[in-house]
Amino acid sequence: MTIRHGKAYSSPTTATQSLQSKSGLIVSPLRAKKRIHKEEGTIASVFATLSGGSLSDALPDRFRDLKKNIVQTELHAKALQKAWVQILAQLERETAEVIEEGESLIPQVQYPGDKIAINQSLDQWIDNETLGNIKKRGTFIVKGVIPEQTALKYKQDIQEYILANPRTKGALYIYFHPSLINLIDRD
Amino acid sequence: MSLFHAPAQSNKEDLDLLSDYQLVSLSNPLSYCDRLRIRRPGDSTFALGPHIDGGGVERWEDDAFRGVWSNILKMDSKGEIDWKQYDSWSLGPNSERLEAETDMYGGAGACSVFRPLQGWLSMSSTGANEGTLQVLPFLQSATAYIILRPFFRHIRELKDCRGGQNEYLAAQNWLFDTDDPHFQGCTLGRNIELDATTHPHLRLEETMTNIPRVEPGDCAFWHCDVVHAVEKQHCGKAEQDSSVIYIPAIPLTKYNFDYVLAQTSYFLGGTPPYDFPGGDGEKHHIGRGGMQDIFDARGQRAMGLADFKLQASTSKAERRLIEACNILI
Numbered sequence: 001m002t003i004r005h006g007k008a009y010s011s012p013t014t015a016t017q018s019l020q021s022k023s024g025l026i027v028s029p030l031r032a033k034k035r036i037h038k039e040e041g042t043i044a045s046v047f048a049t050l051s052g053g054s055l056s057d058a059l060p061d062r063f064r065d066l067k068k069n070i071v072q073t074e075l076h077a078k079a080l081q082k083a084w085v086q087i088l089a090q091l092e093r094e095t096a097e098v099i100e101e102g103e104s105l106i107p108q109v110q111y112p113g114d115k116i117a118i119n120q121s122l123d124q125w126i127d128n129e130t131l132g133n134i135k136k137r138g139t140f141i142v143k144g145v146i147p148e149q150t151a152l153k154y155k156q157d158i159q160e161y162i163l164a165n166p167r168t169k170g171a172l173y174i175y176f177h178p179s180l181i182n183l184i185d186r187d
Numbered sequence: 188m189s190l191f192h193a194p195a196q197s198n199k200e201d202l203d204l205l206s207d208y209q210l211v212s213l214s215n216p217l218s219y220c221d222r223l224r225i226r227r228p229g230d231s232t233f234a235l236g237p238h239i240d241g242g243g244v245e246r247w248e249d250d251a252f253r254g255v256w257s258n259i260l261k262m263d264s265k266g267e268i269d270w271k272q273y274d275s276w277s278l279g280p281n282s283e284r285l286e287a288e289t290d291m292y293g294g295a296g297a298c299s300v301f302r303p304l305q306g307w308l309s310m311s312s313t314g315a316n317e318g319t320l321q322v323l324p325f326l327q328s329a330t331a332y333i334i335l336r337p338f339f340r341h342i343r344e345l346k347d348c349r350g351g352q353n354e355y356l357a358a359q360n361w362l363f364d365t366d367d368p369h370f371q372g373c374t375l376g377r378n379i380e381l382d383a384t385t386h387p388h389l390r391l392e393e394t395m396t397n398i399p400r401v402e403p404g405d406c407a408f409w410h411c412d413v414v415h416a417v418e419k420q421h422c423g424k425a426e427q428d429s430s431v432i433y434i435p436a437i438p439l440t441k442y443n444f445d446y447v448l449a450q451t452s453y454f455l456g457g458t459p460p461y462d463f464p465g466g467d468g469e470k471h472h473i474g475r476g477g478m479q480d481i482f483d484a485r486g487q488r489a490m491g492l493a494d495f496k497l498q499a500s501t502s503k504a505e506r507r508l509i510e511a512c513n514i515l516i
Contacts, residue, residue, distance in 0.1 A: 059244065059375065063368040066248060067338060076262055077363050083259070083268035084335055085358045090328040091388045092356075098324055098394045103315075105324045106398055111406075121189035135190065135276055138326040138410035141399060145308065151403035155310035155430055 107133045108141040191303050195282040235417045237323070237381045237391050239333075241302060242289035244373040247337065252287035255279050256334045275326045275412055278303075292376035305415075306408035307431035314400035316418065318429035320407055321395040323414035330412050332388060333379070337370045339363060345387075356388055381414055389414070406434065 071077055098105065111117065112125045123131055134140045246252050253260065257280070258273035278284040285301055313319045323329055339361045348354040371385035383392055395416055398407055409415055 059368045059370060059373065061368055063244070063248075063370060064366060067365040067368075070247065070253070070260060071338065071365055075266060077365075079262050079266060079268045080260075080335060080338060081363050083270050083331070084339060084361065084363075087270065087328055087331045087335065088356070088358050088361075088388055091332055094325045094328055095388075095390045095394050098396060099390070103397050103399050106322070106396065108399060123189060131190075136326065137324045138275065138413040139322045139324055139398065139415075140408055141401060142406045142408070143402075144404055145406045146404045148403045151308065151310045154432065155403070158310075 105133075106137060106139050106141065108143060111142050111144045191276050191278060193278040193282055194280055195278070237321075237395055237414050237416045238372075239379050239381070239412055239414055240305065241378070241411045242287065243377050243379045244370050244375065245287070245289050245291050246334070246379070247370060249288040249291060251283045252289065254281065254283035255287060256330075259331045259334045270331045271327070273327060273331060275330060275410060290376075303411055304408050305411060306406055306434040308434055309401040309405050309407070310403050310430040310432065311428055312400065312402050313429040315397045318418050319401070320398050320409075321416045321418055322398060322409055323389060323391065323394055324396050326410060326412060329389060329414060333381075333386065333414075336386060337367075338365060340367060352387075408434075 071080060107130050109126055109130060112120075116125050126134070242249075242252060246256070256273070259268065259270045261268070263269045263272075284303070287301070289301075307320075341355065342360050342362055343355065345352065345355045348360070350357075354360065372379040372381050381389065381391060383390075391414070395414075397418065401407060
């Protein structure tokens with residue numbers, strides 16, 4: 001489902017042909033993703049463990065077939081076993097380091113100001129070592145993206161908005177408050 | 188988002204083989220309307236255990252998504268698995284991340300757009316034991332492990348290991364197996380949840396790490412494959428809350444752009460975008476944002492309301508993508 005504002009959509013490369021991509025997929029101009037209408041819900045419906053399910057619930061049998069499809073030969077199985085042993089060894093080292101060092105492992109950088117942040121990419125204002133850490137750790141903090149007082153004002157605005165609209169089901173369902181829209185510019 | 192790279196579109200000869208849906212512009216952000224969280228002290232209903240967003244069993248079941256992990260799952264030319272070549276920040280040799288179907292089962296909380304980075308802006312001062320974000324702070328070996336985990340099962344249970352956890356976790360206690368349909372942590376239509384039973388080698392009870400204290404105005408970001416959780420307890424002072432706004436930027440891809448166009452029309456009508464549970468949303472709310480709040484060209488572009496600009500430095504791939512999107516505005 002997409003909205004076209006009444007204009008005809010045509011693309012020079014994909015209008016009439018469906019392309020076979022390198023990964024073997026057939027790709028057509030409008031990717032036919034399922035659009036299942038979603039029931040109004042809560043966060044519990046998203047997490048199996050919050051909605052009374054258990055993580056050990058088995059999947060249908062076709063998932064066994066999926067595994068057998070992914071690994072079809074003895075050679076492949078052996079290669080995976082070898083990799084598994086290596087990965088477990090690496091995990092032993094990594095987890096030990098995390099247990100030892102804790103939150104100091106997570107890189108923190110100072111926001112360089114809007115002008116630099118908007119016009120330059122991250123790797124232009126963050127040093128190589130920190131960048132390497134960010135890529136390894138996968139998580140980072142940027143300090144001072146907006147002034148503290150402004151952030152507190154956003155919170156105040158939102159709380160007033162909730163008070164003015166008491167039918168709202170908790171803070172999770174406010175999508176389009178003005179302060180959220182003002183944040184779009186921050187990347 | 189410039190932390191990511193798209194190897195498929197840097198090779199100019201192969202560009203014609205890519206459809207518009209395989210292109211990405213990481214420097215042109217779109218806005219994805221996401222939520223905010225305000226958590227009061229004593230509130231443990233919001234605690235979320237360790238999980239990864241953006242697809243559960245789809246990681247293996249969807250062909251394109253599975254292609255993202257080729258270095259981990261497939262043998263190289265030498266018949267080995269060279270998992271150390273896996274690059275979490277690559278979109279895939281054939282831009283598999285952009286084509287990956289992350290929601291095959293219509294999950295209530297699933298996100299249909301590709302979000303390489305998740306993040307939020309803090310509106311409070313929050314540290315340990317105050318309901319903050321926790322992460323597993325390393326990517327490559329954790330991802331490799333998570334991808335291979337369904338193919339291995341333990342021989343002896345933990346309770347039967349006289350050597351305790353060390354014996355349980357040792358490689359000798361794990362056997363390759365494809366007879367079990369379990370994909371640990373996955374149930375249909377949900378993201379992947381992890382714990383000491385599903386992913387014991389991650390030692391999550393000891394390794395889930397609080398992010399450092401954040402003040403109002405600070406932002407936290409994490410890669411889409413990072414195992415993360417929200418702390419169980421919020422033991423902070425009574426008047427302190429732990430409040431964040433999820434940051435709504437996503438990279439420009441054809442699919443994301445289609446989504447944003449639809450989102451924009453919902454925005455003008457006030458109901459939640461289709462990624463979110465349905466209902467009337469904010470249709471009747473006072474003070475709901477409107478056109479006057481998208482105050483400049485960047486904001487308007489991010490909502491699909493104004494053309495994206497081409498610059499001299501725009502790559503050929505991005506140029507084609509931008510032109511395809513501008514036609515639709």
